[in-house]
Structures are given as C-alpha cells and as structure tokens.
Amino acid sequence: MKLFFLSVGLLLNTVAWxxxxxxxxxxxxTITSGDLIAGAGTDLISQQExxxxxxxxxxxxxxxxxxxxxxxxxxxxxNNDLTLWIRRTSDxxxxxxxxxxxxYIQVTTLDTEICAGTNDRSGISIQYKLSGLSKNVSPDxxxxxxLFTVE
Amino acid sequence: xxxxxxxEYYIYNLLTxxxxxxxxxxxxxxxxxxxxxxxxxTFFGGSITAIAASTTDQTVNITVDEIQEIxxxxxxxxxxxxxxxxxxxxxxxxxxxxxxxxxNDGNVKIMAKLDTAMxxxxxxxxxxxxxxTSAGKVTLVATDLAVVTTVTKVSETKxxxxxxxxxxxxxxxxxxxxxxxxxxxxxx
Numbered sequence: 001m002k003l004f005f006l007s008v009g010l011l012l013n014t015v016a017w018x019x020x021x022x023x024x025x026x027x028x029x030t031i032t033s034g035d036l037i038a039g040a041g042t043d044l045i046s047q048q049e050x051x052x053x054x055x056x057x058x059x060x061x062x063x064x065x066x067x068x069x070x071x072x073x074x075x076x077x078x079n080n081d082l083t084l085w086i087r088r089t090s091d092x093x094x095x096x097x098x099x100x101x102x103x104y105i106q107v108t109t110l111d112t113e114i115c116a117g118t119n120d121r122s123g124i125s126i127q128y129k130l131s132g133l134s135k136n137v138s139p140d141x142x143x144x145x146x147l148f149t150v151e
Numbered sequence: 152x153x154x155x156x157x158x159e160y161y162i163y164n165l166l167t168x169x170x171x172x173x174x175x176x177x178x179x180x181x182x183x184x185x186x187x188x189x190x191x192x193t194f195f196g197g198s199i200t201a202i203a204a205s206t207t208d209q210t211v212n213i214t215v216d217e218i219q220e221i222x223x224x225x226x227x228x229x230x231x232x233x234x235x236x237x238x239x240x241x242x243x244x245x246x247x248x249x250x251x252x253x254x255n256d257g258n259v260k261i262m263a264k265l266d267t268a269m270x271x272x273x274x275x276x277x278x279x280x281x282x283x284t285s286a287g288k289v290t291l292v293a294t295d296l297a298v299v300t301t302v303t304k305v306s307e308t309k310x311x312x313x314x315x316x317x318x319x320x321x322x323x324x325x326x327x328x329x330x331x332x333x334x335x336x337x338x339x
Contacts, residue, residue, distance in 0.1 A: 022207055023208070027209075029212070030214040036253055040221050040253050082213070130213060136255070137255060139216055139255055139256065141214045142212070142215070144210070144213075146208060149206045150205050
C-alpha cells in the first residue's frame with residue numbers, strides 16, 4: 001500500500017517534468033548525372049551532405065533539468081548500400097548547456113545518443129550525410145523517417 | 152434504540168471512537184506517503200525527468216535518377232591510299248578513340264549511327280569493346296544500330312575500333328567527314 005501511494009507521488013512529479021522536442025526541416029536530395037565524379041565513365045560521388053541546418057531542433061518544458069537526444073530511423077524503401085549519418089552543427093540558444101554530436105554519427109534502426117544538455121534550448125542545427133552512393137544504387141526514391149527522442 | 156446497559160453504551164462508544172481514530176490515521180498516512188513520493192521525485196528530479204520521453208520525426212528523401220551518360224574521346228582520321236594489285240583497296244583501321252559510359256540502369260544497350268550514309272563503294276565498320284556484350288563489327292549506316300547489346304551498371308572507358316573499306320568502284324574520293332552518334336537506351 002505504501003509503495004502504491006509513493007508511486008502516485010512519483011508519477012505526478014514525472015509527468016509534470018517531461019521535456020518536449022520539436023523539429024522543423026528535413027532533407028530532400030536528388031542524385032543526377034551532375035553528381036558523377038567527372039562525367040561519363042566515372043562513378044557517382046559516394047557521399048552527399050545536406051545543408052548544415054537541414055533540421056532544427058527545439059527542446060522545451062525541461063524545468064531546468066538535464067536531457068539527452070537520441071536518434072534512430074525507420075527506412076522506407078531503402079537501399080542497403082546507403083548509410084545515413086547525422087551531426088549537430090550548432091549549439092542553438094538557451095540558458096543551459098549542450099554538448100556532444102559535433103562529429104557524424106551513423107543513424108541506425110536503434111536509438112543512438114547524439115547530444116545532451118540542460119534547460120530549454122532552441123535552434124539546434126542538424127546536418128545529414130548520405131554515404132554509399134554509386135552506380136550500383138538503382139534509380140528509385142529512398143525514404144527514411146528519422147526519429148528524434150528527448151528524455 | 153434497543154435498551155442497553157450503561158456498560159454496553161460505554162463499550163459501543165469506545166469502539167466507535169476507535170474506528171474514527173483509525174480512519175483519521177489512515178488518511179494521514181496516505182497523505183504522508185504521496186507527499187513523500189513528491190519530495191523524493193523533486194529531490195531526484197534530474198533522473199526522474201528522464202523517464203518521460205518526447206519524440207519528433209523528420210523525413211529524409213533521396214531520389215536517384217536514371218543515369219545514362221556517354222561520351223567519346225575525339226576524332227578518328229583515316230586515309231585509304233594503297234591497294235594490292237588485283238585486290239580491293241587496302242582496309243585501314245583506327246583504334247585511337249575511346250568511349251566512356253556511366254549507367255546505373257540494370258540493362259542498357261549502346262546504339263550508333265552516321266549523320267549521313269557513306270558514299271557508294273565505301274563502308275565504315277565499328278567494333279565497341281565493353282564489359283557487357285558487344286555486337287561485334289557493325290557496318291554503320293544513317294540509322295541506329297546496336298554496337299553493345301547489353302551492359303549493366305557500369306562506369307568505364309573502352310576502346311572503339313573503326314575500319315574503313317572501299318571497293319575499286321568507289322573511285323577517288325575527296326576528304327569527307329562523317330559524324331558517329333552514340334546513344335544509350337534501355338533494353339526492353
């Protein structure tokens with residue numbers, strides 16, 4: 001019985017302190033013959049990068065607490081030769097702190113931490129990179145839903 | 152109310168008071184335990200906050216276009232000047248040029264054609280090397296003919312071999328130019 005009421009207290013407090021994350025942007029890229037290394041007879045440039053601020057993240061409702069951001073993706077139609085990478089290119093703004101994720105991290109189907117910080121923060125810029133491009137990747141549209149989690 | 156003795160009333164009142172006291176104690180305990188939970192949660196706020204997660208998603212959309220690029224290295228110049236007595240003029244060959252191709256398609260062929268037909272009595276033959284399947288020696292005309300019948304997902308540079316032949320009936324011909332156009336098309 002004691003445990004039950006203690007849990008109620010903990011639950012009330014936890015819900016009140018949950019951080020929120022919002023994202024804007026995304027990345028659309030079309031690979032054409034203009035992406036060949038040196039025209040006909042050469043392969044495609046193997047890596048492509050998005051703009052440095054392809055996605056912007058905002059963390060709110062932290063109540064001054066600590067948080068960390070994890071990332072994973074759910075590939076739609078995808079090609080196994082292709083690998084998606086992600087990195088944090090700006091600190092954004094806010095009174096707290098932020099660290100980690102300035103180097104590219106491979107995005108897989110499992111959560112991977114990209115950065116951590118404290119307090120509310122907005123305008124955290126994210127850049128994407130795609131590797132594994134070559135003539136062996138068949139013409140098609142490849143889709144990935146990138147999921148950011150703050151906890 | 153049933154008639155009770157004074158002792159019975161005393162016991163009845165004692166029991167009622169005890170029940171009320173127990174209920175008060177229970178309520179106080181519930182309040183204290185919830186409060187204790189809140190205090191604990193506040194004290195360990197940083198780690199407790201991490202229990203609740205919020206998510207958002209973004210879409211990455213990569214479109215790979217069909218790539219079919221081909222180019223050639225330059226011009227081939229050949230001059231038929233001799234003949235063995237009793238035979239047709241001597242055929243000349245040129246292996247100085249190449250073609251480069253990149254395709255991400257699963258199955259394409261390479262076509263070649265002349266801008267205008269060769270003069271009577273003369274032929275221009277072409278053999279295109281490939282990592283796919285070559286059509287071998289092809290006599291070029293003013294309509295598309297396959298010189299490579301199948302090639303798949305390649306980026307390569309290969310040799311072109313031209314062969315110029317003439318019959319005696321062709322006579323003497325001033326220098327003339329023919330343009331060979333190469334086209335990649337899907338194999339249907």
